Amino acid sequence: MLMIRRDLVDAMVAHARRDHPDEACGVLAGPAGADRPERIIEMLNSARSMTFYEFDSGDLIRLHRELESRDEEWVVFYHSHTATEAVPSRRDVDIAGYPEAHYVLISTRDPDTHELRSYRIIDGEVTEEPVEVVESYMFSHTGADDVPDAS
């Protein structure tokens, strides 16, 4: 299951809407080992495409170092599909290289309502997982620790 704060959902959707009809992509980072997204890092889609996204390789290593130095990790990789549903494509599955992360897809094909779904992608196998949107992690048991949010 992915438990996620509402403001992070709103921020991902806003990013996806802003970049529509190109695909938007980014990361939600959180404390290492906690499986709890705390902040959004919008990434540039270096492909600038309506049907493909890719993090710039330089951006990726810089983000990796930044997270390391803050004792954080990528908890979620998100991207949008702008003309199809929020389901991983065959290419999404073939390329997915982070079995430890949640893959969140956002569909912006409908201008009024979005679709947001989360998956694990491990060894080419896709498993959808429930998404629980919460106002705050403070009163939600994450199973990780009892430290409340800064907010």
Next chain:
Amino acid sequence: MAVTVSVPTILRTHTGGEKSVDASGSTVAEVIEDLDTRHSGIKGRLVKDGSLHRFINVYVNDEDVRFAGGLDAAVHDGDNVTILPAVAGGCAGS
């Protein structure tokens, strides 16, 4: 040339769970060959048809080797080699 290689989660099945391993070589290709002798199968995950897999990024001291000669990129004693799967995809089928 002795280098340290950072291994992403997805390849740690080849390294017994280790996230950082030692290797040697004077080019990225030699480092990968050396890695494969100790961590069998890892080369096949990194190299395809004689060049770096399209969706695997390899960095020497945080420089993407694609811009430094690819598999022929030089490595020096004490360098840090980092492997990161690309983050990419998209709605087009395949």
